[in-house]
Amino acid sequence: MSGISDALPEIAVNGSRKRMRQALVSAGPLIGIFVFALTVPFFSNDYWVLIATRAAIYWLLAGALNLVVGFAGQLAIGYIALLTVGAYVTTILSTGNVLPPIPPLAALVVAGAVGSLFGVIVGLPALRLRTFYFAITTFGFATIVTQIALAWQSVTGGGIGLAGPEFPAPFNSKLGFYYFCLAFAALCTWMTFNVAHSRFGRALIAIRDAEVAAEAAGISKARLLITVFIFTGAAAAVAGGLFASLQTYITPDAFTFDLSILFFISILIGGRGSILGPMLGTMILTVLPEIAAPLATWSTFLYAVLLLAVVLAVPGGIAALLDFKSRKPLQRDRVIMPRGSEIVEVLRSARASVPLTLRGVALSFGGVRALDGVDLDVRPGEIHGLIGPNGSGKTTILNIISGYYLPETGTVRFGEDALEQHPTVSRASKGIARTFQTPRIVGEATVLQNVLIGGTVHGRGSFAETLLSLARHRQDEEAYHIEGLLALRAVGLEGLADVRADRLQHSELRFMEIARALMARPAVLLLDEPAAGLSADEIKRLGQLVKEISRCGIAILVVEHHADLIFDICDHVTVLNLGQVLANGTPAEIRVHKEVVSAYLGG
């Protein structure tokens, strides 16, 4: 994203100060926990150092898995498979019972590489399968890996097992190994923290809670998930190598499914989309059976009870309990005051718009002819209204333009580009943005984060740069926040930027969706019933806002039932009935069109 700080120094300076403060607030507790962890050996005994070592290793895995389970919402219950793979690879390579031995640290690196490959294999079904289906495939992987470890005696030692690797001094003492593991845990936390506060983290949450909107914002689920699986697989396998060393001796029995459940449940009781919550969850689940010895045999039962209690009673988990900010009441009688004049600033780098042309578009659902040869021309700088009775095919047209449906016949051209030949996720980068009939939002994210999702395609930093918080990632984030606040000001929601989106009123969500669409700096904006559920005043302001947007040269297609709004703001109106164009013309022509009046407007 280009440097905009010269244009708006005030927002930029205040924004970056505020961002700094927020980052400190969210990172503070994490840093506190690690400082505490550093001091553990000074006031406790070897036994507790051992427990703390185990917690650090578990967190290395659970922290990375958090991106898959907590952020992307994929129910990966069998990640023990990767811990097992990492443990065996590290052990086999460093003891040299198959190949000549290599140093344990090198073996750990190789294990990470193998783990990233396996992570992709285990995760791949998630691209096609959902929820229970994906959960059961990862469970299958966990079972299979353990069975192979048991059967492949010549390599893994079968049920007899292998002696775990010993890392070189100074990591071979209890204390040294603890700090070694703690360093990995800290590194993993820092990396996931960077991802969480980047376009990748926001995109993962969007895939989880608003998949359709994510697609419209140009987020490719497949690419993003595979990237995350690579990272998580590597971290989990490294955790496995450390685990093998901690165990000193590994057999397939060490990798029970119960342990897999511990990782999974830690994340869920911690709270989805948080880092602190799952970290506390992992610590609690690791330490709990140690405090009360009789609990040890019942630990899995206890975890299950916790999981059930969290899902039924506190769906947000520990993170929601700690989220004091969201309990403060919001100001009542809020008024949305869009500042149309700021639109120019938001859209200043939008590309020049080109005409959108539909010719002879037809589509059937089963026996219903939803669209029956529709022609439509949406021109730059023009507001085009699309009206008609329920079921006349208005939303279907928007869905064809956005790529959710493929027309059976006919063409959709955007300038010279034949849109129907490109996948849905390509629309955002071509400059087509939209809102939805029912707002598709991420309720657990803040309003600002929701809006930033719209700009995902404009980020330049890669996932690797984000992991390490390199310059391009930091520039991206700075630009995102400036632009996001600007877009929120333009639609009149800047006061709610840091509020959870699910606390907003319905009308505010509609304006938030417009801000999100503006973040894409679109050439064409598709609005699906933007005035539904708005008060008369709000509709008036919405009309003003839409006019301002079109003045920037953007083509706008509005589907709407409020005839007054349509006739007030549109330059051109198309009336659909039963999948066909009934009339086409200026608002003045349509208002007196005989068939339109009898079929739709009434009077």
Next chain:
Amino acid sequence: MIASILASGLAVGAVYALIGVTYNTMFSASRVISFTTGMLGMLGGVFGSLFVLRLGLPIWMGFALTLTCCALIGVLTEFVAVRPVLKSLDQHLYVLTTLALSLMIQQLTATEWSTEPQRFPRLFDIGAGVFDEKFWLPVVACGIVMGALELLYRHTLVGKAFLAIAEDNFAARALGLPERNLRIASFALAGAIGAFAGFAGGELLLAFVANGALLNFYGFVPVALGGLGNNRGAIVAGFALGIYQQAANFIVGGIFASVAVFALFIILLLAAPQGLFGAPATRRV
């Protein structure tokens, strides 16, 4: 060898198919796929062994008690893990609640019963070799369940109400069907079917706590391949899975048989996520 492959393949296939039917029975009534399904099959074996061998009850009484207990667990599932999350079905919280409940059942069984496989009583003592009752009992059980379900669904009012709910929950409720009671009844029925599968397959699979997780997986394969909610698909796919698995068992050995089953399952599922007999889902924005 072919005879043994067929005998054991049809036997485990019948158990898998019945567990698949158990999945489907719960799914039809509630749109929930439950992790407790495999546990019900496991408990069919454990309760059978407990009542008949440990407590010395007559076989028929042990059988009736096993079915009753598992039906109650089915109802418990509905109350604890299904009803509270039905309102937000789209969030798929049922995966978590049923997983939690199944883990509790598993740990409770492991602690109170045994973590080792235990003997299951010989029920009729008929047949030997490949015609041993442990091979044909599950197949007979599968036939009985299918026949009974057919009778229930086609010829009784309650059965037709089940079908109505499976077809369109909202419309059925609008017609005044007692949706909640029918759902509870479905979960009780599912519990009994799962228990029947475990009881009939008890001589083959023994009374073993680890069967729960295995049946969760192997019972879900026919559901996934046959299409969710499609009982006939589940039966066909269940028997096919059993024979394929046992053939792989005899030819390449136990561990690689599991790998073979798993690999085939993943490949088929990725190729046809809606199952081999299901219709592709249409997308609605």
